[in-house]
Amino acid sequence: MQHERDALITGIGLISCLGEGADAHWAALNDPNGFQPVLDRASFAPYAVHPMTALTLDKQIPKRGDQRQMEAWQRIGTYAAGAALESAGIKGDTAILERTDMIVAAGGGERDYAVDQSILSALPKAENPGAYLNEHLLGDIRPTLFLAQLSNLLAGNISLVHGVIGSSRTFMGEETSGADAVRIACARIGAGSGDIFLVGGSYNAQRADVLLHYAMGRTLWKGEPTSVQGRMPAGGGMTIGSVGCFLVIESRAHAAARGARALAEIAGIETGRCQRLPHQASEVAEGQLAALGAKLDPSDSAVISGASGALEATREELDWLATLGLPTRLTATALGHSVEPSFVANLALAAIAVSRGALFAPLDASEQVTAAGTLKQALVTGWGPWRGESLALVTRP
Amino acid sequence: MTSSDRTVVVTGIGVITSLGQGKADNWRALTRGVSGIKRISRFPIDGLKTTIAGTVDFIAVPEPSAPAMSERLAELVIEEAIAEAGIGRPGDFPGPLFLALPPVELEWPQRQALAAASGANDSVTYDDLLRAADSGDFTAYFRRFLFSSVGQNLADRFGAKGSPIATSTACASGGTAIQLGVEAIRRGETDAALVVGTDASVNPESLIRFSLLSALSTRNDPPSSASRPFSKDREGFVMAEGAGALVLESLSSARARGATILGTVAGCGEAADGFHRTRSSPDGKPIIACMRKGLADAGLDPDKIGYINAHGTGTPENDKMEWVGVSAVFGERAGSIPMSSNKSMIGHTLTAAGAIEAIFSLMAMRNGVLPPTINYDIPDPTLPVDCVPNVARAADVAYAISNSFGFGGQNVCVVLGREP
Known part of the structure; x- marks a missing residue:
């Protein structure tokens, strides 16, 4: 049943190690020679990362001054946001952008590694460590670095570069922040308190400080590169990947009024939490599935899973997914785990697949081959390695 | 305005600032x-241009860090708010949590602990830190410095329902959290929502970052004189800590359970600014749009507003632009509507400010007293505001607007009412 307040995806801006845009991702995920991961194994050995594809920044961030003011995570996000607006046909359309609401899922920005290393080296020998720290933070940090680190400044840069100024909110909280950003946008569209949204996030995996964080959590994969499923027998582990993904989501009525082509509908989205005692996450997911239930047709559906590779969460999710019996793709094998934008990127991949009526090729021998021309909907999962469970249903518009 | 059933009221509040813990003391x-x-005593101030802050020094946590302290302050204000509201059961709050939280990252003590564990001698590199992280037991740091940790821990403790949303719109974050709660109740997703803004990030690097942007007052002596909103000799804001919690409920739900209604959140407005990373549009358009959206959402004409709780940071730029906005929205009345800045006394509580100042606005209406703007010694002739100079004033106010404008161009205005 169509309704004018349905939430439709009318624009996708997706960049990752696989390239830029829907076509590049589709081609890479359907490589006739079999899927080959794009990895940088050298820079942060023993940890591999999925590096961002080479971007011509000028295409989406025309002013060099803006590019310089940002760190990589902001450039990735601002670029992807511009690509999403372009894909929706509203880039530069001031009248629409002035009332476009934005919700960004963000972590924080890069450190100045040279300054950190030099201070850490000198502190133990400093006569007055506190004074030394003050002096060198004051003297050595680029004054505007703060603006490249603040979580809400990805959104700030998007307002500045692309003129999206209806409103601006930033959600923080790893994987679930991306899912909640989409959920709140869809809820506001449904309630009529917003017609068109730009929603997404970015992640720069090529950063010693984020690797350090996950290394402290013992959640990174150190072995030979392999699929997410392939890591499970050896204790699991995440390989993180640089990803930027934004979606333009708008009401069916708004899309129709401006003659926009919708790729897919977000027919439902649920986010939840538990303390991750055994089976709790599956129970949360089961409840979410029931909430989406009426719209789900298992006969022509598939699962795009955001399983990170972190052992407990991934193992439980794989067990739960097995009970659904649907063809499944674990996209972290291909894009790497991208934390804040991971759920949004998986929604994008689901929308691309649904709009083409086919699921992309398996990324692991355990993933079921499917026939072309049959896919009508896809479930998208997002379980954080520590907390947070999300589930969405993407259907034909 | 939505139907009266979806009118959002406040039934519990809790607050901590450098002035003290709890509503009464504050x-x-x-x-x-x-x-x-006051003078910063938490860490050495050698070499700093700004040596003062509105720190909360009377509450301690075992392993201090911004997220640990922010979480503790949030716990305390939530306890106060829930106790006042008398809602739910212990550990079982009947609604979602919306949290305004400062960005989280590893801090210097933890970085130094990793460096020490690495055993590197003369020069420490990130490779050394990575090695140390992999060989030692730093999983506690991992959890502490996840952005989701504060919200998840609070949700565990208070039994808030669903996914907790932690938001950052810089200095407007508290307003955004209130708006998220209001929207959830209006949509009928819940009858109650727990909103908290918290910020305890006075540490060397955070202070220095603001200092490097020339945003902070350097008028260190006496510390109490540093925050001077609307004064001609204002020169920057003063970093501060604090937290504010509000229990929001639908009017019908609050009435049904016989709760005392402390006020209403009549409307919220938000608007982004695409002009500059730290400066407002010189024409004030986004600030004006934000206040007008808030008033429209509340279904109120500007002449119904009896008090403006200013963003009033005391930076030359903010106070000037706020006046531009207020004079455009309120016209001839602008200079005669009382408009005071809590930040003159508590400093700028950053992420928490929108929540704390909404709470003070509600208390002002309920108690019939407007808090003053202190340190107003030299009026700025270009800002003819009635800032309630230096001394509190009795006033009968039915509606107030609380402004929050953030770095990155994120603005939120919350319209509050005395009675539903």
Whole structure:
């Protein structure tokens, strides 16, 4: 049943190690020679990362001054946001952008590694460590670095570069922040308190400080590169990947009024939490599935899973997914785990697949081959390695 | 305006600032014009241009860090708010949590611990830190410095329902959290929501970052004189800590359970600014749009507003632009509507400010007293505001607007009412 307040995806801006845009991702995920991961194994050995594809920044961030003011995570996000607006046909359309609401899922920005290393080296020998720290933070940090680190400044840069100024909110909280950003946008569209949204996030995996964080959590994969499923027998582990993904989501009525082509509908989205005692996450997911239930047709559906590779969460999710019996793709094998934008990127991949009526090729021998021309909907999962469970249903518009 | 059933009311509040813990202590100090700004004692201040802050020094946590302290302050204000509201059961709050939280990252003590564990001698590199992280037991740091940790821990403790949303719109974050709660109740997703803004990030690097942007007052002596909103000799804001929690409910739900109604959140407005990373559009358009959206959402004409709780940071730029906005929205009345800045006393509580200042606005209406703007010694002739100079004033106010404008161009205005 169509309704004018349905939430439709009318624009996708997706960049990752696989390239830029829907076509590049589709081609890479359907490589006739079999899927080959794009990895940088050298820079942060023993940890591999999925590096961002080479971007011509000028295409989406025309002013060099803006590019310089940002760190990589902001450039990735601002670029992807511009690509999403372009894909929706509203880039530069001031009248629409002035009332476009934005919700960004963000972590924080890069450190100045040279300054950190030099201070850490000198502190133990400093006569007055506190004074030394003050002096060198004051003297050595680029004054505007703060603006490249603040979580809400990805959104700030998007307002500045692309003129999206209806409103601006930033959600923080790893994987679930991306899912909640989409959920709140869809809820506001449904309630009529917003017609068109730009929603997404970015992640720069090529950063010693984020690797350090996950290394402290013992959640990174150190072995030979392999699929997410392939890591499970050896204790699991995440390989993180640089990803930027934004979606333009708008009401069916708004899309129709401006003659926009919708790729897919977000027919439902649920986010939840538990303390991750055994089976709790599956129970949360089961409840979410029931909430989406009426719209789900298992006969022509598939699962795009955001399983990170972190052992407990991934193992439980794989067990739960097995009970659904649907063809499944674990996209972290291909894009790497991208934390804040991971759920949004998986929604994008689901929308691309649904709009083409086919699921992309398996990324692991355990993933079921499917026939072309049959896919009508896809479930998208997002379980954080520590907390947070999300589930969405993407259907034909 | 939505149907009366979806009118959003406040039934519980809790607050901590440098002035003290709890509503009573804060209100007493706030209405007596007391400053909470003092010399920083938490870390060495050698070489700093700014040596003062509105720190919360009377609450301690075992392993201090911004997220640990922010979480503790949030716990305390939530406890106060829930106790006042008398809602739910212990550990079982009947609604979602919306949290305004400062960005989280590893801090220097933890970085130094990793460096020490690495055993590197003369020069420490990130490779050394990575090695140390992999060989030692730092999983506690991992969890502490996840952005989701504060919200998840609070949701565990208070039993808030669903996914907790932690938001950052810089200095407008508290307003955004309130708006998220209001929207959830209006949509009928819940009858109650727990909103908290918290910020305890006075540490060397955070202070220095603001200092490097020339945003902070360097008028260190006496500390109480540093925050001077609307004064001609204002020169920057003073970093501060604090937290504010509000229990929001639908009017019908609050009435059904016989709760005392402390006020209403009549409307919220938000608007982004695409002009500059730290400066407002010179024409004030986004600020004006934000206030007008808030009033429209509340279904109120500007002449119904009896008090403006200013963003009033005391930076030359903010106070000037806020006046531009207020004079455009309120026209000839602008200079005669009382418009005071709590930040003159508590400093700028950053992420928490929108929540704390909404709470003080509600208390002002309920108690019939407007907190003053202290340190108003030299009026700025270009800002003809009635800032309730230096001494609190009795006033009968039915509606107030609380402004929050953030770095990155994120603005939120919350319209509050005395009675539903």
